[in-house]
Amino acid sequence: MHATLPMLASTDFPPIRRGAVTTLQVNLGYRCNQSCLHCHVNAGPTRTEAMDADTVRLVLDYVRASGAHTLDVTGGAPELNPHFRMLVAEARALGCRVIDRCNLTILSEPGHEDLAAFLAEHQVEVTASLPCYTEELVDRQRGEGVYARSIDGIRQLNALGYADPGSGLVLNLVYNPQGPTLPPPQEALEADYKRVLGETFGIRFNQLFTLANMPIQRFGSTLVSKGQFDGYMRLLRGSHRDENVEGVMCRSHVSVDWRGYVYDCDFNQMLGLPLALPGRPKARLADLLAHDPAGNPIAVADHCYGCTAGQGSSCGGALAD
Secondary structure, X not given: OOOOHHHHOOOOOOOOEXXXXXXXXXXXXXXXOOOXXXXXXXXXXXXXXXXXXXXXXXHHHHHHHHOOOEEEEEOOOHHHOOOHHHHHHXXXXXXXXXXXXXXXXXXXXXXXXXXXXXXXXXXXXXXXXXXXXXXXXXXXXXXXXXXXXXXXXHHHHHHOOOOOOOXXXXXXXXXXXXXXXXXXXXXXXXXXXXXXXXXXXXXXXXXXXXXXXXXXXXXXXXXXXXXXXXXXXXXXXXXXXXXXXXXXXXXOEEEEOOOOEEEOOHXXXXXXXXXXXXXXXXXXXXXXXXXXXXXXXXOOOHHHHHHHEOOOOEOOEOOOO
């Protein structure tokens, strides 16, 4: 695996500062039932890192104390963490909006057959990766048979009311480019997804989020191996739009790793660029209970251009039309 941080650290990305924390994005661990080529976490079946019960309880303490209204749960496959259901149920009992970053195939894994029903019962918002609407491209990026299992997962969720008007059960899909290119316009691609998936399978979803691939971890290493890293960075930098800086997610998100350390975003977490507080060059979530990070400078490097290039990219999709 090629380390990309040394190639990203020197940057002229504009300095930015934090606003109020509205979203806590929690990585419950790097174990996953898939090993996708575009994965910026380098997750897979052999990873063993997992958040323990004490850290999960600290997450809930922070939600209670901070006023953050959204808990965004990710991994790996976050559902493989043994404390996932406790975290979700208690966060929902606190009135917190909960997003599950779901890979869809986990819904058919042995031992998780009731997972879709659990998510529906607790009105968890599902944001699910489906990097194309064709079988060939999805299986090429995510593994053989993943497309068929993903369609089955969406059908499970639809049968429970997900994406039905008035149900309150939200299902969003996520698109990633196959290689070192920017995503196409989100609105037009969403229309294509809804048409093809609806006509072919009778399935439905609420929104499509288009995300740029970040030049870090597995995807970044692949770019280096293919001699495409510098070209991709030229594309990102050359497509930067100043107006997207105002909407980047790191202004309002805090990312928490499986050990409880905090970062300005999930990508910084994967690069080991911590959120720093006065006297705490590597802060933990417990530190944020005593120190509000609002106004803090955000740690930036050249990968940040991935969030501001073209229409922009965030965990909630494009930042601009």
